[in-house]
Amino acid sequence: MPSRERLRALLETDRFQQFIIAVIVINAATLGLETSAATVERYGTALTAVDHLALYIFVVELAARLYAYGWRFFRNPWNLFDAAIVTVSLLPTAGGLSVLRALRILRALRLISVVPSLRRVVTALLTAMPGMSSIVLLLALVLYVTAVMGTKLYHVTAPEYFGDLPTSLFTLFQMMTGDAWSDITREVMAVHPSAWVFFVVFMLVCTFVVLNLFIAVVVSAMEEEHAEESVQATEDLGRAVLTELATLRAEVRELRDRVPVTPNGGPGPAVKDTPGVVGNGARKPATRGAAGRRRGSASGQRE
Structure with a gap:
C-alpha cells in the first residue's frame, strides 16, 4: 500500500x-x-x-x-x-x-x-439559510410596521421605549425575545388601557408564529440532511454488495475451470468403483459368498 x-x-x-x-x-x-x-x-x-x-x-x-x-x-x-x-x-x-x-x-x-453529529447540524443550518431569509424578511417587515405604529401612538406616554423609530425597534425586539415585555406593556397601559390589544397581537404574531417558522425550516433541513445520508449509506451498501458478488462470481468461474470436461463440453465421466476396490483405491475385504465359492472350487479339484 x-x-x-x-x-x-x-x-x-x-x-x-x-x-x-x-x-x-x-x-x-x-x-x-x-x-x-x-x-x-x-x-x-x-x-x-x-x-x-x-x-x-x-x-x-x-x-x-x-x-x-x-x-x-x-x-x-x-x-x-x-x-x-x-x-x-x-x-x-x-x-x-x-x-x-x-x-x-x-x-x-x-x-x-471533527464530530459528525455537530457537522450534520451545522450543514442543516447552512442548508436552511435560503428558506430562513424569507422568514427574516417577514419578521423585519412586521417589526418595522409595529415600530412606526408604536412610535406614533406611545411616544408621548413612554418616550424611553417609543420616543423615536430606532428606540421603538429595539423595544419591540426586546419584547419579542420575552425580556420585560409585561413591564413595558403595563407602563403604557397605565395611560392607554386599550394598549394591550396592540402588544398582545404583536407578541402572538412574532413569538408564536414567525419564530416557530424558523424552527420548522431548520427541522425540515435536518430531515433532508438525514434522508441524504440514508441514501448515501444505501448506495455504499449496494456498491459493497456488488463488489462481493463480483468476487464470488470470479471464485465460481475459477472452480468451474478446474472441473474436467469431455470433448462435447459436458463434465467428465465419474470414476466407477471396481470390484474389490473402494473409491479411494483401498482394497475391499472379501465377501462371505466369494469366500465360499473359492472353498467349493478347491474341494472339486482335490476330488
Whole structure:
C-alpha cells in the first residue's frame, strides 16, 4: 500500500479522531483557565506549554491531511475551515496584534468539523439559510410596521421605549425575545388601557408564529440532511454488495475451470468403483459368498 493511502487510512481511523477531539477539548479548557489571573500566576508556564503543544499537533495533522489527500484537500469545505482556524492561531500576537490572542479560542470550533453529529447540524443550518431569509424578511417587515405604529401612538406616554423609530425597534425586539415585555406593556397601559390589544397581537404574531417558522425550516433541513445520508449509506451498501458478488462470481468461474470436461463440453465421466476396490483405491475385504465359492472350487479339484 502506498504511503499516502496508509496515511489516509490512519487519519480516518476512530482512534485518531478521538485523539484530535481530546486535544481540542484540553486546549479549550486551558484557554479558559487563562482567563483566571490566579491560575495564570501559578500555572502560567504549564498552560502556555499545553497551548503550544496543541497548536503543533494541529499543524502536523493539517500537513498530514494535505499530503494524504493532495488537491482533494481543498475540495472539502471542512478542511478549509480547519485550515483557517489554524492559520489564525499562527498569526503573531505581539504589539498591535495582541488582540488576536483572544481568537485562539476559535480552535474549539474544530469540534464542529471533527464530530459528525455537530457537522450534520451545522450543514442543516447552512442548508436552511435560503428558506430562513424569507422568514427574516417577514419578521423585519412586521417589526418595522409595529415600530412606526408604536412610535406614533406611545411616544408621548413612554418616550424611553417609543420616543423615536430606532428606540421603538429595539423595544419591540426586546419584547419579542420575552425580556420585560409585561413591564413595558403595563407602563403604557397605565395611560392607554386599550394598549394591550396592540402588544398582545404583536407578541402572538412574532413569538408564536414567525419564530416557530424558523424552527420548522431548520427541522425540515435536518430531515433532508438525514434522508441524504440514508441514501448515501444505501448506495455504499449496494456498491459493497456488488463488489462481493463480483468476487464470488470470479471464485465460481475459477472452480468451474478446474472441473474436467469431455470433448462435447459436458463434465467428465465419474470414476466407477471396481470390484474389490473402494473409491479411494483401498482394497475391499472379501465377501462371505466369494469366500465360499473359492472353498467349493478347491474341494472339486482335490476330488
